[in-house]
Every structure is written in structure tokens, then in C-alpha cells.
Amino acid sequence: MTELALPALVIEEVELVETGPRLVLANRSPGPGETQVPIDSLLALELIDSGPTGVRLAGLRIWVGETLAVEGSTSPPILPPFAGPRSSLDQTSDSVRVVLHPVVPLESLALISMRVVAQTADGEAQLEAQYAFTVEDRTPPRLLAAQAVAPRQVKLAFDEEVEVPAGASFSFVPEGRPAVTLKVIAVSLDATLLWLTLDTELTPDVRYLVTVAGVSDSSGNEIMPPYDRAQLVGFRPAQPPGRRFDLWQMIPAHNRRDDQTGDLRGFIACLQEVVDLLLSDLDRWPQLFDLERAPERFLDLILRDLGNPFSFSLDLPTKRRLAAVLVELYRQKGTAPGIRNAVRFFLGVDITAIVPLAAEALVLGESELGVDWVMGPSHRFALYAFDVVVARALTQEERARLRHIVEYMRPAHTHFVTLVEPRPPEVPDHWELGESDLGETTALH
DSSP states (O other): OOOOOOOOOOOOOOOOOSOOOSEEEEEEESOTTOOSBOTTOOEEEEEEEOSSSOBOGGGOEEEETTEEEEETTSSSSBOGGGBOTTOEEEEOSSEEEEEEBOSSOOOTTOEEEEEEEEEBTTSSOEEEEEEEEEBOOOOOOOEEEEEEEETTEEEEEESSOEEOOTTOEEEEEESSSSOOOOOEEEEEEETTEEEEEESSOOOTTOEEEEEEESOEETTOOBOOTTTTEEEEEOOOOOOOTTOOOOHHHHSOHHHHHHOSSSHHHHHHHHHHHHHHHHHHHHHHHHHHSOTTTOOHHHHHHHHHHTTOOOOOOOOHHHHHHHHHHHHHHHHTTTSHHHHHHHHHHHHOOOEEEEEEOOTTOOOTTTOOBTTTBOSSOSSHHHHTEEEEEESSOOOHHHHHHHHHHHHHHSOTTOEEEEEEOOOOOOOOOOOOTTTOOBTTTBOOO
16 A cells, blocks of 8 residues: 655644634524525524633524524523424533524515624623525516507516526417407517517407416526416507497398397407408508608518619618618719718718829829820720729728719719728838938938
8 A cells, every 4th residue: 555645734833813802603504695595594603702601591682583583591592483393502611503493484585684692601791793694586476467569469567577488388368259369479578578479469359368387587486376367458459530330330220130149249240350450451551651650671662662772781760761862862873962972871971082083193203294194094994984082991891882882873984993091190210319321211201
């Protein structure tokens, strides 16, 4: 067997540098400020006397909240609300260990305060301390209310923030007739609110009972009966004042009188629901071509109908603005103001100049007339070519968009050649004393 020699630690002398309180409250469980304490936890603490006499049991009192839990002068000292089978009080020569076993579990999410009053046997040291802890969340969420906010949308309100696991379900039971059966096809979560999207429209004015299953709070507590259900009334869309489109009143009077069983009235009520939905769709039709209120998919159709030549990915407000100005952009096509306005609309960039092509620019002190520089363009392409000058540096995506815009908006016989952007400022080559040579490694600036 291999032998190992391990280093040894020997304490030869202990010196007390700082004197603390003689009577100390220690080994608290749960500790001060602790959270998520289980509701069935034991409450334990220990009183330690560093002096020679120990703790006086008759002077010990402990409160849990507003309830007196330990009275040291009585027998037994632990009082009934906290004298469960696992409770105990053990005293030694220098300490007292108390364990409280609540007969009733702690209240969910309660802030429990502990107050301890004690003294030593010789009466020279007293202690009065208080601390608190928070119990875990064991309260399931509650469904407070349900409301139909649109023909196919229902809002559910809970008393706390909830989560929707994969197995959660929602059921709708109509409490009136006639009524359609409903199925939830999408769920959207917003803190304490759930937005349910239905597969078909709610029957207007019919009362439904919605029941929730599987929804839980952040601590995993699932919703439980009877707080898992609520009533709502089917959504009825707004209609113009004075409209009267009652199919039952359109039926001849003798047919209404002959309907002793109510079957005809029930059948007409089914038709009335369909008619009301059709009338609601007709009432919403003007919104579909209103640029300020049209849904995005209809805005896309409007832009397609206007022949939108720009294939950029745009947000909803920009689509509305584009639909409003696209015809005016068509009118400005082929003009310099049109190019400037289109670039400003899509990119928010101002074009500072649209200049003729500078392919044969004059360089002072170097260019020779008729050799490498001419007074004007020397061929047809250069005659109708131009450059675009912008006021700031662009990103790669902005450059691609600007080129696409200019290519579409330019006059047909012209050619867009170069996009001119500001150059970054040049960093001068400063002089270094004793090393720089004028004209060779540095220059005046």
C-alpha cells in the first residue's frame, strides 16, 4: 500500500481581536431575506451565550408573525400552533436550539417575520432581534374575466403573469342557441393577458363559457377549478345607426304564426347570423382601400395595382406613405428633382449634386489639352452620363438601393456611372524632430 505524507495544520494559539455581543442568534433556517421557502418548512434557530452562565429559558420568547410561538416560562414552552411532531427545544450549558413545526403549512407568498427576545441566566446580556423570509409561490393563477374584442379574438385576464405550456387547452361551450362551435388556432401572451384567435366568428350576443386547462404561473402552479372558467358574450360588430335588417320580420306574418315549435325561428336565426357577418364585411370594405387604415396585405395589393417598381422591404408606415406618393413619383420620373425626391423618400439621404461624368477631369499642373484632357465629352456615352454626389457615406445596402432608385428614375437616354461619397478625412503625416525630411517623409500642411 502506498504511503502518503500529508501536511498537518496545528493551531497553537487563538487570540480574540474584537469582542462581539455575548448573546448571539445563529443557525437560522430559513435565513434572513431568504425567498422561495417551502410551505412545509421547519423554523429553526439557535441562541448561543459566549459567557459562563448560558441562556435563561424562562426569559425566551419567539413570535412568528403576530403569533407567540415560544414562551420559555411555560411547560411545554412551544405553543400549539407550532408544536408539530417534529418540533423541539434543546438546551445545553451555553446554548438553546429551537425547532418549530407549524401545524398548518405556511401561507403561499407570505412574508413571515420572526422576532426573538432572550437573555442570559445572569441577566447581563439581552437580545432582541427580528428578521423575515418569504414563502414560495404555491397559489395557482385565477382567470378573472374573458372578453370578445373582435369576431375571432378573445382576451383572457388573469390575476398574475402566466405561461402557456405545450399541453394547455381552451374550450368554448355556448350557453345559448343557435351558436357555432369554436376552436382556438393561435395564442398570444402578454403578461397577465392571453389573446386567443379563433377558427371562426363568435355568434353575436350568445353567451359562451370558456374553460382553461394547463395554464400555469412562473412557479409552475397550474390553474385549478373553479377559477379556470369565465363567461363572455359573442362579439357584435358595430353597424350604422338606423339599419334594420331583421330576417324574421321579413317572413310573412302567417308563417310566423304557424311556427308553433320554434323550428322556423331557429333556422332564420342561423341565417340572420350569416347575414349580419356579411353586412359587417360590407361595412368594413371602405377601410380596405383607405391608405391610413388598410391592413398590410391590402396595402401590398394596392402597391401592386399601382405598379410599384421598388422591390425593397418596407415597414407598414413606409408602405402607406409610398402608396400615397407613388403616382407623384411617376410624374417626376426622368427629372433631377424626381431622383432627389425618390432617394430622400426611401433612404433619407440628400443628393448634393448630379454632375456630368468626370472621366476626363482636368488635373492642374499635369493635364495637357488635347492629350489627356478635352474641353467636353469626346463620345456619345460620356455626353449623357452623370455622377451622383451624396452628403454622407452610405452602407452597402444603401448603395444598392440608391443605384436601383437612380436607374429607375433617370431619363431613359442617360447613364448613371458613379456614386460619389465623402472621403474620410486624411490623417496628416506629422513631423518627427531629427527624423523627418521635408519633401521626402513629410510635407507642409
